[in-house]
Amino acid sequence: MIYLGPAGIPTITKGDTLQGIKDVKKLGLNAMELEFVRGIYLKKEEAVEIGRVAKDLRVKLSIHASYFINLCNPEKVKASEKRILDSCEIGHYLGAKYIVFHPGFYGKLSAEQNYELVKKSCVELRKEIDKNKFDVVLGLETTGKKSQFGTLDEILKICKEVKGCAPIIDFAHIFARQGGKIDYSEILDKVRKFKELHTHFSGIEFTEKGEKKHIPISSNQPDFKELAKELINRGFGTKKRDIRIISESPVLEQDSLEMKKILNKLTKS
Numbered sequence: 001m002i003y004l005g006p007a008g009i010p011t012i013t014k015g016d017t018l019q020g021i022k023d024v025k026k027l028g029l030n031a032m033e034l035e036f037v038r039g040i041y042l043k044k045e046e047a048v049e050i051g052r053v054a055k056d057l058r059v060k061l062s063i064h065a066s067y068f069i070n071l072c073n074p075e076k077v078k079a080s081e082k083r084i085l086d087s088c089e090i091g092h093y094l095g096a097k098y099i100v101f102h103p104g105f106y107g108k109l110s111a112e113q114n115y116e117l118v119k120k121s122c123v124e125l126r127k128e129i130d131k132n133k134f135d136v137v138l139g140l141e142t143t144g145k146k147s148q149f150g151t152l153d154e155i156l157k158i159c160k161e162v163k164g165c166a167p168i169i170d171f172a173h174i175f176a177r178q179g180g181k182i183d184y185s186e187i188l189d190k191v192r193k194f195k196e197l198h199t200h201f202s203g204i205e206f207t208e209k210g211e212k213k214h215i216p217i218s219s220n221q222p223d224f225k226e227l228a229k230e231l232i233n234r235g236f237g238t239k240k241r242d243i244r245i246i247s248e249s250p251v252l253e254q255d256s257l258e259m260k261k262i263l264n265k266l267t268k269s
């Protein structure tokens with residue numbers, strides 16, 4: 001299956017998260033990422049209720065955790081881990097499988113030191129998650145700025161070494177980080193052992209430092225059609241393999257619908 005939906009409440013929604021999920025369904029979409037990037041805005045009871053509705057409507061939920069996370073800075077690790085863990089708890093009650101986060105910034109440490117710090121936190125977090133029996137996956141996102149930890153290879157190494165972690169592929173970030181280049185086939189080869197993928201897509205503006213801002217997919221940078229072709233060729237969209245594609249475009253659900261149109265055209269041709 002290919003699951004599509006917005007990063008956050010749809011732009012057309014007049015109301016809260018619950019209404020957002022109902023609108024996602026009405027539009028013919030089937031995924032939504034809850035944006036806890038500036039704080040967790042739901043309590044446990046609300047999360048349980050929202051999770052129940054999403055399950056009924058078969059809308060797959062995920063969470064984008066706080067932007068204020070830096071596992072590479074020893075002074076900020078404790079607070080960062082707490083923010084991730086708080087999202088894991090609410091995610092558990094929501095039935096949101098993936099808890100997405102940007103691991104951190106390189107700072108003055110070496111690549112190896114940064115790697116070890118992020119890995120150590122992931123191990124610690126998994127211990128807490130498992131102790132509390134939270135049914136969630138730690139989603140380490142590929143990041144868009146060259147100053148950030150989070151190339152695909154770094155993320156994949158962590159996922160290989162720490163159980164319960166998954167790569168969140170942000171195609172726009174990879175494109176921006178590589179100066180406007182992306183090889184979908186190479187990326188999908190690298191993650192072929194994952195039966196299910198959770199990803200982000202949008203257009204993106206960038207500078208020599210990487211990501212500048214997310215823009216609509218009509219920019220064709222990167223090109224969604226090329227990705228869609230690769231996905232169909234590799235059996236996504238069938239029962240064999242699942243992918244969730246969250247639109248981080250400024251026009252959110254409109255671009256999810258555009259992606260759906262592009263995918264439908266390809267599967268019918």
Ligand SMILES: [Zn+2]
Pocket residue numbers: 064100101102141
């Ligand atoms: Zn992100």
